[in-house]
Amino acid sequence: MEKQDKTCYESQHIVGNLYREVNGIAPSTTTIKSFAKEVAMQFYDTDMEVNGFKEVAMQFDGFKYRTEYDNKLGNLMDYYGIKTEAEMLSRCIMEMAKSFDKKRDLEAISFSVRSLRKEARAWFNKKKNDSDSSHKDV
Template sequence: KQIFRPHPNECSGSDLDGDTYFVCWDPELIPYKQIDAMDYSPAPTTKLDHEVTIENLTKLFSIAVDFPKTSVPAEIPQDLRVKEFSDFMEKPDKPSYQSHNVIGKLFREVKNLAPNECSIKFLTREKMQRFYDPDMEVEGFEDYIDDAFFYKSKYDYKLGNLMDYYRVKTEVEIPSGGIMKMSRSFTKKL
């Protein structure tokens, strides 16, 4: 029997299986008819009166997976949050430690073998001046130039890592999820 489901319900799932989507605010792509959102009234949260154990974490994971359906967030206590990351995770802005597991050893063995080139060219002051449009200036913009340069450089670094990892050629493929040609290593059948 065919059961009617509203489109928002059809588009969502709680299995976190890697569904991709793209958000675009082009007025021509916004539907002429708006449908009211479904009522996702949150269920009451559970407050724990005891220390969290590994068994309790499975409950938190279950709550996290069900979040799209229930709107109940999994609240992980501060003392259980990760404080340091393994070096192979390459998080330069976070505290890290040298992993002694197999993946850590492999990472350190091969990290200098790969070409140390980024897929995108980093932003430089010369590039900024070449594409600079004085008509876009707003009063007080000078106060934000250093911050903008810092965050753009950080964006370029992280984007470059993603592009190298997935071996994509253009910047637009990463935020849109529309990867034109996936690397063979990601399309192999296991």
């Protein structure tokens, strides 16, 4: 299936037929950077708001954490030349750079993603512990 160093033929089997059908379809290459407030507002349902939600939301740093996570994940994606968040998290990479060493780089990607998840989890756990201790003081 289009290996430059091998002779090829047009397979009449199911895998060959599937390959020819999907060959021209490129995977969606949207990245995290494409998410914008305007896009979010299209799907935002104001009927779901409750009184006092803005005060609670201002106390929680979820937006700050999400932005920091997106930046760190975007930097990792740029470093490894990976186009989508799904490829990064699943380690199922569609297009590999020529310098990409499958075993070594996949292990490094896996380690980087695990570290980022652990770091993000720690942000929320720290925030939770801080809020629990402030409630005990009351």
